[in-house]
Amino acid sequence: MNSVQITRKGEARLESGHPWIFASDISNRGSAQPGEAVRVTNQKGRCLGVAHYSSTSQITLRLLSHTDEPLTRGFFFARLKAALEHRLRVAPAATSYRLVHAEGDLLPGLIIDRYGDYLVLQLLDQGMDAVRHTLTDCLTELLAPKGIIARNDVPVRRLESLSQAPEILSGEIPERVPVTLNHLALHADLRRGQKTGVYLDQRENYLAAARFARGRALDCFTSTGGFALHLAAACDSVEAVDSSPDALTTAQANAQANSIANITFREANAFDYLSGLATARRQFDTIVLDPPAFAKSRTTLDSALRGYKEINFKALKLLPPGGTLVTCSCSHHVSESSLFDVVAQAALDARRTLRVLDRRTQAQDHPILLTVPETLYLKCLILEVL
Numbered sequence: 001m002n003s004v005q006i007t008r009k010g011e012a013r014l015e016s017g018h019p020w021i022f023a024s025d026i027s028n029r030g031s032a033q034p035g036e037a038v039r040v041t042n043q044k045g046r047c048l049g050v051a052h053y054s055s056t057s058q059i060t061l062r063l064l065s066h067t068d069e070p071l072t073r074g075f076f077f078a079r080l081k082a083a084l085e086h087r088l089r090v091a092p093a094a095t096s097y098r099l100v101h102a103e104g105d106l107l108p109g110l111i112i113d114r115y116g117d118y119l120v121l122q123l124l125d126q127g128m129d130a131v132r133h134t135l136t137d138c139l140t141e142l143l144a145p146k147g148i149i150a151r152n153d154v155p156v157r158r159l160e161s162l163s164q165a166p167e168i169l170s171g172e173i174p175e176r177v178p179v180t181l182n183h184l185a186l187h188a189d190l191r192r193g194q195k196t197g198v199y200l201d202q203r204e205n206y207l208a209a210a211r212f213a214r215g216r217a218l219d220c221f222t223s224t225g226g227f228a229l230h231l232a233a234a235c236d237s238v239e240a241v242d243s244s245p246d247a248l249t250t251a252q253a254n255a256q257a258n259s260i261a262n263i264t265f266r267e268a269n270a271f272d273y274l275s276g277l278a279t280a281r282r283q284f285d286t287i288v289l290d291p292p293a294f295a296k297s298r299t300t301l302d303s304a305l306r307g308y309k310e311i312n313f314k315a316l317k318l319l320p321p322g323g324t325l326v327t328c329s330c331s332h333h334v335s336e337s338s339l340f341d342v343v344a345q346a347a348l349d350a351r352r353t354l355r356v357l358d359r360r361t362q363a364q365d366h367p368i369l370l371t372v373p374e375t376l377y378l379k380c381l382i383l384e385v386l
């Protein structure tokens with residue numbers, strides 16, 4: 001194994017429990033090759049563990065082991081098996097779930113979503129891309145899936161100089177894959193759908209939102225209909241809005257497949273749509289806001305917070321006392337307390353008083369590591385208008 005030497009600052013970062021070493025904290029790259037497993041050494045030459053090396057990303061090293069060991073098939077098999085066992089504990093009834101949540105499963109650079117007999121991988125760095133056939137082999141032994149696809153069309157792979165073309169790693173992936181999510185029978189487009197097909201991270205929040213939902217509901221940023229489909233049984237009617245026609249086609253098919261007839265899907269910009277509803281003096285009893293990550297990086301945080309405030313303000317204007325607001329942020333740069341602040345400001349401006357019914361995060365199959373803040377990214381607040 002080649003060795004890469006890191007600075008004292010880099011070493012302190014590993015000691016703080018975070019597995020990433022940035023390019024600025026590398027003192028000697030030695031002969032490390034793209035995507036290789038390398039020994040990480042400190043200034044005195046002591047080995048601190050083994051990491052995947054990236055030749056192009058600002059995140060140069062992602063630590064996989066604290067011991068000086070080769071990253072063999074057996075190593076990956078054990079990590080994948082542990083990830084599977086964790087899901088059997090936290091989501092025993094689920095057949096579709098996130099099987100591997102990168103750092104949260106001590107496998108930085110790797111996401112695996114399971115949809116029954118099918119697996120979707122996101123190989124986010126050169127190291128995981130290089131071991132994709134080993135991973136495929138281990139997953140085949142563990143789960144005997146009918147098909148495994150690597151969804152390589154993820155922007156971060158560009159930072160790794162990796163291809164954007166999806167790759168079938170084993171078996172076949174049908175155009176539409178049947179997925180059971182909570183009590184619903186859905187169809188997912190694992191080849192082209194947003195993320196890996198379905199927003200699995202909201203699985204538990206769909207049920208929580210449905211507990212408080214009633215009357216006329218509005219689901220903004222519905223994508224393939226996750227919240228709308230879950231709310232439909234508790235509500236008289238649901239309007240569901242998204243700007244993506246492809247996502248809405250899947251959403252419509254999902255409603256039909258579950259014999260749900262009280263959802264109206266609309267293709268629109270949610271900001272404009274909310275303004276139009278205010279002009280038309282429409283009111284709702286329940287509103288869900290699940291926008292895309294407005295803050296993709298720390299530099300866009302201020303404008304992102306303005307976006308969150310605006311959308312929450314517009315929604316609150318449509319919610320009379322007694323109404324329920326379900327408001328989410330999937331940007332890890334926006335902390336729960338920042339989201340609280342922004343929604344509080346929006347409520348003051350809209351002359352509404354809000355009480356917290358529930359504070360939630362991503363479903364438990366997306367585990368959070370206390371020392372790796374990036375693993376906690378989804379916030380979901382359920383609020384009551386007093």
Ligand code: SAH
Nearest residue numbers: 199221222223226242243244269270290292
């Ligand atoms: N609530 C969804 C996930 C939403 S992801 C679920 O649970 O499955 C964010 C969605 O916002 C995407 O579907 C994207 O197409 C949509 N989107 C992005 N910008 C938008 C805009 N300005 N107006 C409406 N939809 C938008």
